[in-house]
Amino acid sequence: MLRILRDLLRYNPEFRIGIVLVGFVLILSVLASFSPYPPDQVYVVPPDVPPSPTYWFGTTSRGQDVFWQLTFAIRNTLLFGGTVALISRVLALVIGLVSGYKGGWIDRVLMSINDTFIVMPLLPILVLFYFVMRDSMSWLILALIMACLGWAYDARLIRSVAMSLKTREFTQSSVFSGMSTREILVQEHLPYVMPIVFSTTMNNMVWSIGLEVTLSVLGFTDINTPTIGGMIYWANQHTAMVAGIWWWIAFPTAIVVMTFIGLFLLAVSMNEYIDPRSRLSRMGGAS
Amino acid sequence: MNGYLIYIVRRLGQFVLVVFIGINLAYVITHATPIDPVEQSISAATSFGNTAPDAIEQMRTSLRELYGLGGSPVEQYLVFWRRILRADFGPSMSAFPTPVSTLIGRALPWTAGLLMISTIITWVLGNLLGGLAGYYQKSRGLKLMGVIAMGLHPIPYYILALLLLIVFGFLWPVLPIAGGSAMNLPQTWTWDFISSVLMHAILPALSLILIGIGSWFLGMRSLVSNVVTEDYVVYAELGGVDRHRILTSYVMRNALVPQVTGLAISLGGIFNGAVITEKVFGYPGIGSLLVDAVYAGDYGLVLGVTTISIVGVSIGVLAIDLLYPLLDPRVKVR
Numbered sequence A: 001m002l003r004i005l006r007d008l009l010r011y012n013p014e015f016r017i018g019i020v021l022v023g024f025v026l027i028l029s030v031l032a033s034f035s036p037y038p039p040d041q042v043y044v045v046p047p048d049v050p051p052s053p054t055y056w057f058g059t060t061s062r063g064q065d066v067f068w069q070l071t072f073a074i075r076n077t078l079l080f081g082g083t084v085a086l087i088s089r090v091l092a093l094v095i096g097l098v099s100g101y102k103g104g105w106i107d108r109v110l111m112s113i114n115d116t117f118i119v120m121p122l123l124p125i126l127v128l129f130y131f132v133m134r135d136s137m138s139w140l141i142l143a144l145i146m147a148c149l150g151w152a153y154d155a156r157l158i159r160s161v162a163m164s165l166k167t168r169e170f171t172q173s174s175v176f177s178g179m180s181t182r183e184i185l186v187q188e189h190l191p192y193v194m195p196i197v198f199s200t201t202m203n204n205m206v207w208s209i210g211l212e213v214t215l216s217v218l219g220f221t222d223i224n225t226p227t228i229g230g231m232i233y234w235a236n237q238h239t240a241m242v243a244g245i246w247w248w249i250a251f252p253t254a255i256v257v258m259t260f261i262g263l264f265l266l267a268v269s270m271n272e273y274i275d276p277r278s279r280l281s282r283m284g285g286a287s
Numbered sequence B: 001m002n003g004y005l006i007y008i009v010r011r012l013g014q015f016v017l018v019v020f021i022g023i024n025l026a027y028v029i030t031h032a033t034p035i036d037p038v039e040q041s042i043s044a045a046t047s048f049g050n051t052a053p054d055a056i057e058q059m060r061t062s063l064r065e066l067y068g069l070g071g072s073p074v075e076q077y078l079v080f081w082r083r084i085l086r087a088d089f090g091p092s093m094s095a096f097p098t099p100v101s102t103l104i105g106r107a108l109p110w111t112a113g114l115l116m117i118s119t120i121i122t123w124v125l126g127n128l129l130g131g132l133a134g135y136y137q138k139s140r141g142l143k144l145m146g147v148i149a150m151g152l153h154p155i156p157y158y159i160l161a162l163l164l165l166i167v168f169g170f171l172w173p174v175l176p177i178a179g180g181s182a183m184n185l186p187q188t189w190t191w192d193f194i195s196s197v198l199m200h201a202i203l204p205a206l207s208l209i210l211i212g213i214g215s216w217f218l219g220m221r222s223l224v225s226n227v228v229t230e231d232y233v234v235y236a237e238l239g240g241v242d243r244h245r246i247l248t249s250y251v252m253r254n255a256l257v258p259q260v261t262g263l264a265i266s267l268g269g270i271f272n273g274a275v276i277t278e279k280v281f282g283y284p285g286i287g288s289l290l291v292d293a294v295y296a297g298d299y300g301l302v303l304g305v306t307t308i309s310i311v312g313v314s315i316g317v318l319a320i321d322l323l324y325p326l327l328d329p330r331v332k333v334r
Helices: A002-011 A013-034 A066-102 A104-119 A122-136 A139-149 A152-166 A169-176 A181-217 A228-237 A246-274 A276-286 B002-031 B037-045 B053-067 B073-085 B100-135 B140-152 B157-171 B191-227 B231-238 B243-280 B286-296 B299-327
Strands: none
Touching: A002 A013, A002 A246, A013 A066, A013 A246, A066 A104, A066 A139, A066 A152, A066 A181, A066 A228, A066 A246, A104 A152, A104 B002, A104 B243, A104 B299, A122 A139, A122 A181, A122 B002, A122 B243, A122 B286, A122 B299, A139 A181, A152 A181, A169 A181, A181 A228, A181 A246, A181 B157, A181 B243, A228 A246, A228 B157, A246 B140, A246 B157, B002 B073, B002 B299, B037 B053, B100 B140, B100 B191, B100 B243, B100 B286, B100 B299, B140 B191, B157 B191, B157 B243, B191 B243, B231 B243, B243 B286, B243 B299, B286 B299
């Protein structure tokens, strides 16, 4: 594991940049625990102060320190993305492995449902959900719903690997040695798909955080929990751009772009690591 | 020919399934949640200003009827489907008494036009540049484009649209930043109107193109760089086939096949992006309609837009799927 990390750091500039970006964002989110102000209180500092040594990123029109507010926002946003990714990984793994290994009509039924979720436009459905739930919509519920809608693409990917694993000899010997289907899937096949699971985790986080930002900016989530999208929502509500309070929008935007590019680069480098052909060509090019 | 027929039937089945599951989702969301949607809508619609009590009572009865909350669950389910099949979502509450279907019909051409043009430009440009970048791997300019594509691709639609809005709205105001056309022009087929529509479409389309182009570029580049190493390409090069011809008809054409499937798969996501882009730029399409309907607490309109978008996107996917055999002749043989 450590050797893989070292190799990636040495030969893969995308991985290096990704690690730096994601590391920075993670440190910022950890800082939330040391915030001198509680996240949900307003008018704790003078409003509309531009960035200065006292208030690094300035203050908002609601009298909040942008820097400390941002630490809470990015922590919640990352937590949200992580939760969605975790739950949808479990779904994708179970459906992908079972579908690929079992084949036949189970595979056909599961993949029809799978393809349906791949092409479905999810934003209107999520908006409808918010419309019905209104104030009872918490971020955990949103995370659960998005996890239930966001597993399909990765399940297909895992299935294709599982199908090729099924024809390998070790699967046959496991069957003959009397292992149950569950044991084969968990003990024999799961380790092979783990690298894909890692790389799709990043992509899934990018997807879910992107949708969350979109929904919050429109005010379609629990707007009292600080998230990156929620910060931009409040900035828009106070017409921060017109009032010239650019730091209220600029810093959340910069941080969320950093998060996205960082996660995406990690996913890309992970994919390259999985595909040995491109890894070889890169190492050959480096020497 | 038989293989082609099976293929079409299978795709049609998938289309029906998507619409079926999507509409059932809408049903479950509106009927099986513990929250009473009628009271929610009323509190949302009456939160501004005071409404007379008998008007609220009237609203409550009409909403109960509209939601189809009378009768047993089976009856409710059937009523729901009947409404959807007739495309009858009742009158809009925020633009009373205009029917929801009229509002949607008015907004649909804007969204369809914007989406179609920007998707085609994105796909063609992204694949062309990506293909070139995969074939001419030494080119500096194309390498730079790869870096730019990688940086642009993961940014969410809202953020990029916001950045474009700031750049072209505040810093360098040369393009109209809101609306679908100039307000003072009649909506007829005159040159003034058409050029105004085009000018207004530039920024929304640009944000869709900039976000979308990255994934096609990166995908095509890796596909082409894999195809290039195939034996038949090496053979063609050794045989002295024109490099331009190798690129277009030997390499690109093969690499395009998965990209067409990719287009069908990503159509839903592109539509999501269009919703948000329209809202940012005040474009008079389905997306703006949806968001405004939520703010106004207009249930019929929200449900109508959701249904129409599910059906619309599925039709788009079906259309791409039916064109697919033209590109990949293997479908006919199977």
